[in-house]
Amino acid sequence: MPETPRRTDRLPGTRYGSRPTMKDVAARAGVGLKTVSRVVNGEPGVTAETERRVQEAIEALGFRRNDSARVLRKGRTASIGLVLEDLADPFYGPLSRAVEEVARAHGALLINGSSAEDADREQELVLALCARRVDGLVVIPAGDDHRYLEPELKAGVATVFVDRPAGKIDADVVVSDNYGGARDGVAHLIAHGHRRIGFIGDMPRIHTAAERLRGYRTAMADAGIPVADSWMSLGVTDPERVRRAAEGMLSGPDPVTAIFTGNNRVTVTVIRVLAEHARRVALVGFDDIELADLLQPGVTVVAQDAAALGRTAAERLFRQLDGTLLRPERIELPTRLITRGSGELPPAD
């Protein structure tokens, strides 16, 4: 009896009628279920003629293997999760793309989500990905406590943290040399004669922001320059806050002659402020930004390689899955100072 009406308890939401299954294909081709499975998976042991009949039935019915069932059976999903702060941030685009390319090379799909810099949302996302049984996770953490991941790690979910370290668990980490990069950037300003140098960065609870501030402090200390509290401003990176911070440093009795900005968003806002400003103020920014070379003056930056961060992390992830990787490690990628003019302006008192 072909074409029997199966399906007993379908959801009402399912429209059109549901998808054909291997059973349907088998019935139509007049073969057994397992034979269809063999054809679909390219396994050996099927006559050319039988294979043709099966292919024909697949074509005719529009059959597509149901990966949920497959995953349930096999245990691996061939997909990895990526949790980052904001997909729309130009820094994360290339990183995300790099992760995707590595995943693709390993035959895996990428599922991603934005945490919006919210620890709860990060956890929610990560656990949702685990419930889908992703094979691995690349996480740019928003929170600083990742003990909630312990059962997942034990269960064998490969995990790599990028851009910022994991909190309170032992895991692979790939970061840029935030401390060293900031230190070199500030030293560059000092080398060009600046002493009153401002620092505007992200919220101090964010690891990268703290590290870059540490780099700033070290460079200043190394040069024997005492730092005034009014020279440092940490907080959210929305344009309003940053603008106020920059204007504060540039006015008053003891204005800065140079500013070091803690990330791409801050840099962009500060460039705007400086453009409206009469006095020439030197600027070095963390993170490269597009068109930085075409501004007047060109913007000197400490560039990190977002694509390399993503690639390195993803490659480690798949090595964890291979089993070729045993101990968690911390990898630090170097930054690169790109001089374009803004950092070489002399102090204008």
Added chain:
Amino acid sequence: MPETPRRTDRLPGTRYGSRPTMKDVAARAGVGLKTVSRVVNGEPGVTAETERRVQEAIEALGFRRNDSARVLRKGRTASIGLVLEDLADPFYGPLSRAVEEVARAHGALLINGSSAEDADREQELVLALCARRVDGLVVIPAGDDHRYLEPELKAGVATVFVDRPAGKIDADVVVSDNYGGARDGVAHLIAHGHRRIGFIGDMPRIHTAAERLRGYRTAMADAGIPVADSWMSLGVTDPERVRRAAEGMLSGPDPVTAIFTGNNRVTVTVIRVLAEHARRVALVGFDDIELADLLQPGVTVVAQDAAALGRTAAERLFRQLDGTLLRPERIELPTRLITRGSGELPPAD
């Protein structure tokens, strides 16, 4: 007999030992399987005391529901797929983020992949997403024939095409007014006295590129200006090709006095070329670019709202899933001319 060694044919790759299941939780809590299910899903009909015992067992074992099995049973995955050209392109970041936000509001996860402007890769990705049984698809098409999607549409996979229309199938489409935007941008140059205006765009097989070229031609025709072949250049948007095209238009016996660029990547490269150029050349670009206002002169652009494209598409997708949407439709979002200086330069002959 508790702690019996289950698992017969596990993959060798699975490390540590596999995850606990509802069965394990049930055994530990001393309740039935279904009771665990009820607790996990917050269904009514469980005593506070029983619930407490189950929660305790879940906690102790680090249980996490397996969504593959759930999907297999329920038919819906609560995830949607997004296929775009390149995650690293600044235009797609906000679009992607907007889709994600709408998905999140509907409790769905986002799976995405880059087609790299390759029709085969697009198809491969889309079908992989369908095999995972995503509830819906948002596609920025690379190819121009989407008949391969017909079985999926019939099976009820909600689908919306964004930025470019679908090929050879009837589906929802959300696009910008590429034709009108380009026409207005070029008319703006004409209004400022230009007659010899160049057009540099993407490959003509890409729908947006063709539409923008059509807008250019219309504006020129409306002004009664005959267009020389040497004023138009279509092709890949890599910097080398664009640079040659721009330099070609700017030299020779009859150089252009203004250039209209067909997308953000082209615009950036042309800005670089013009910066090296002695003569002032007017420029209007399609797509807004960051820092465009800070260049000298500021870059006049025809801006499209990438986030609105993504949001609109995703909202339509979920309305399809609700069943509140019946007929496929084509939605066109307006563009906006933002004048900043480069488009208002007079012709310098």
Added chain:
DNA sequence: CCCGAGCCTGACAACGTTGTCCAGGCTCTA
């Protein structure tokens, strides 16, 4: 004291696929 209503709870099948295992038919050789 008995019976029915109502509430909890658990046994069971089904979702679609893949791994295991066996049967039947074939070829090849002695």
Added chain:
DNA sequence: TAGAGCCTGGACAACGTTGTCAGGCTCGGG
């Protein structure tokens, strides 16, 4: 011509979850 061995194909169970359904319990009313 018989037996061994190979190749093809199919029956069946299992993956982990959820919907159905029925059983057992308590409680209140007659």
